Amino acid sequence: MRRTPRVGNGSLTESAPGNGLVAASSPRSQAAEAYRTLRTNIQFSSLDRDIRTLLVTSPDANEGKTTILANLAIMFTESGRRVIVVDCDLRRPRLHALFELRESPGMTTMVLDENAEAPLQATMIPHLWVLASGPLPPNPSELLASERMVRIIARLADQADMVLFDSPPVGVVSDAAVLATRVDGVLLVVDAGRTRRDLARQAKEQLDRVGARLLGTVLNNVKPERRAYDYHEGGR
Secondary structure (H helix, E strand, C coil): CEEEEEEECCCCCCCCCCCCCCHHHHCHHHHHHHHHHHHHHHHHHCCCCCCCEEECCCCCCCCCCCHHHHHHHHHHHHHCHHHHHEEECCCCCCCHHCCCCCCCCHHHHHHHCCCCCCEECCCCCCCCCEECCCCCCCHHHHHHHCCHHHHHHHHHHHCCCCCECCCCCCCCCCCHHHHHHCCCCEEEECCCCCCCHHHHHHHHHHHHHCCEEEEEEECCCCCCCCCCCEEEEEEC
């Protein structure tokens, strides 16, 4: 059994100035410190392989994965790392709204035209860029499973020190499972107050079946009286 980091805090997805980006608006808060802990856990999750491409997903919708991804990305920039966040949730894209940017052009623009430059948008955070979803296609799963997508991931990894991908919930559509096999690691976000245990277990089993490298489970919306982070036995 390997130890799976489980990080959570009751205020992780609270409303805050900057659309919930507490890592930027309240960098000394308990929530921001929880994100730093999560960043450190990821950095030390593998001593023999760098984690440079990371997928963030959840068992179901509305569990906080997009907000957690955005705040985690901000924490990765603290050491001067160049970070790109990519919205691969082609059914309910939200990253552009969190950072108050345009939805299009974006990632699908690159997939449909392989010669297109990556339409990265700068954010108010130094060293952090957003690749929005772009125009929403009628066939998201096929687009994400294409060989062009593999090459796009490689191109983005060449342009940054860390690339984080926001995907749809793994328990809802197949998109996340497709992408999970093409990145260095996966984080599974579960909500302490609403995620059903059976759905969380099924999501993990689905990631295991495709051979995804599950780094850990992020426990979101933990009650304030509980510790901001802890560890539990997990793994495959």
